[in-house]
Amino acid sequence: MFFAKDNGYPMKKYFYRLLAKYLAFYIRSSDEVTEVSPKNKWLLQYLGHPLAHSITHLPLAQDQLLAKKTAYVVLNGNLHYERDIQAFLTNLQQLCTAQTRVMVCYYNALWRPLTHLATRWGFRSHLPEQNWFSASDLKNFGLLADYEIVSEQQRILCPIYIPLVSYLLNRWLAPLPLFRWFTLVRIAVLRPLQANRWAQPSVSVVVAARNEAGNIENIVKRLPKMGDHDELILVEGNSGDDTWEEIKRVQATYKGKVNIKIAQQPGKGKGDAVRKGFALATQDILMILDADLTVSPEDLPKFYQAIVHNKGEFINGSRLVYPMENKAMRFFNLLGNKAFAKAFSFLLNQRFKDTLCGTKVISRHNYLRLAQHRSFFGDFDPFGDFDLLFGSARLGLKIVEIPVSYKARTYGKTNIKRWSQGFLLLKMVWFAARKIKFI
Template sequence: MKGYFYRLLHKYISLYCLSDNILMEISERKSPLESYFRGNYFNLKKDGLKDIKKADYVLLNGSLHYENDIQSYLENLSLHFQPKTRLMIVYYSSLWKPIVKLGTFLGLRSKTAEQNWISHEDMENFLLLSGFELVRNDQKVLLPIYIPLISNLINRYVAPLPLFKNLTLVNLSIAKLVYSEKKSPAKKPSVSIVVAARNEEGNIEEILRRIPKMGPHDELIFIEGHSKDKTWDKICSETKKYRGHLKIKNSQQDGKGKGDAVRKGFQMASNEILMILDADLTVPPEELPKFYKAIVEGKGEYINGSRLVYPMEKRAMRFFNILGNKFFAVAFSFVLGQRFKDTLCGTKVISRENYIQLSKNRKFFGDFDPFGDFDLIFGSARMGLKIVEVPIPYRERVYGDTNISRWRHGAILFAMLIFAARKIKFV
């Protein structure tokens, strides 16, 4: 029983703590997980907390059940955290208390002196009071003993479902330090704004004119995508005339699709913050400072636009597109464990540091994203980044036609969602 259960825990922890991350578990004795990890795993005792600053993840595996003062313990822990460090807490559902006691009585588990049975609401409150913010909470394991075929079926496919997840044994919470939210950095970071432009000749001048100043050395990167009109000529001519605050970089993409263009643009970027702005100007460039403020002030680490809050212009989004947006918002929220209202908005922001880490592990979700921003969503969720949506107005396209095929790209997106669900939800 123990071997199967801890193999499951190792699999769930490894989903977020990647092979090149440093994982430190705080335990007063030899951890049963120790034999399952290789390489960058360290077992700390309470008096070794000074080493936490080197960690990417700090693991508390059931240890909060034994703490007399959870708030004080977490407050002391927070003093040793860096902004990048994630706290991972494994705790067990109080619904299983009678079964756990029975298992102890029958000798199926070691006798322990659990004092605390913590609800989800209790855990979120403890984290808030002690200087942490809950990023996500997963509920796992309906059958902690191994029965061939049945255990895998139930724990992988049944346990994550909405009704059954409330009956699971294991809760796995990921939290971040509330550090940068209370003070902005002494030096304002600069932004690299990537615009993938295909058949957008009539919008290039407006983009250059309307992007506001955010950081001290902002840059705009145009990636042209084999246009049928004179988009490339327009980019070259307008950027030569430009005398504004932006540094301009231009290039033509090597492959096809917005995804290929965005990745090339991010490779060319040199600033601390990376932004995507759609060339159709349906999201006004004047809204970009809201995204900048959200990431600089630490409100979130991956910022996603939401077009479904404010009233939109009459022909900005067709009826079936709205239905598709709402469906994918619910589906993505379920699969990724963080709230999404508008997954299809093209305006997205992430730090360069986090993007580099994300891109190293892109193959985990497959390399077939034609849009260039959905692997950002999947990757950010897997990394435990705090995801925040910024509500924005959505305008009608003035020039040209959309490059998105509603049904074909919708089918691709659905396939990506199913693939991601098998990799991050039904594991």
């Protein structure tokens, strides 16, 4: 939309490099990218993606449909020119599977007078803009054409290169509240609302257990049945009590009644134990349940129904809605949970109330995609929560929270070291901010 004429090349180069950088956060080198009806070549050129291509029109012919399914669809300003946005988005479903993400770049109506000046001064060609629409308009068009907005971000306060000034405005100020109201570009991530092709899927429930000997048998007894081939994976990690012996005893006791896999983690931390458990999992849906039973196993069917019925693609528990049992969470832990939820809502452009709840659910397919590109954020999360949250946000997954009742422990002591781990969490927030928000 901006800088469509070649005589704006230096500014065009800077603008499209910025836009490509923001899109590259989501778009992986191993997945196919399709830009629909591009107005120029610049975005794909600076995206530099080995599997990127463009198509010029929709709808596709019948013999093209299967060949053209793609992981990412990029719309760079297209919707400003479409006479019928609803019909365009409906036809776009031809390119999509349930896992496809549609990246919609559109422009802030506050900049409309400046676009007219840019046209008058020759920095852009005369283009027949028909539509200036808001985020709520896009949400409504998506609803009508069977899409859902997963997240949205605001970018670029200065579309031309001015040494130091452009860097300060676009990297550090544009993402901040108030400043982002005046940004030029909106980037919305849409997911097609296509049904999951699951027929009564089964689950792999992973439990990381450290010094939890008194809870192991209760986990097995209370675990509800969800699919026909559910499995429970118990991973012991560096316990000082007889947790490992209890895990082996319970596996032998319930053999033939409950499919139990057991392992000892190779490293340290809950995240390492969960990754070990997920590596052993074979079912369609992966679940994490904390061994302390502060979240009831009986709540897991709520998570199961949410992911099976496509309410979300990453389901996160929230302990901060219902009243907690006395002594379930200490005061400073509660404050920390609320603060980190606010921080991650800002960073990931999706709403969170509780990022640290141990109960989390994701499909095995999406987890494998997430794990394939784990190196983007690094491997220093001992908890495992943020590895999954960051990775899900980068995949453009729809994240949904399910409120759960949080109970006090009935056995053992907490493994949480709130001060030292709190400082580590702050470090992770800052690291994520530079990888996700301030880029």
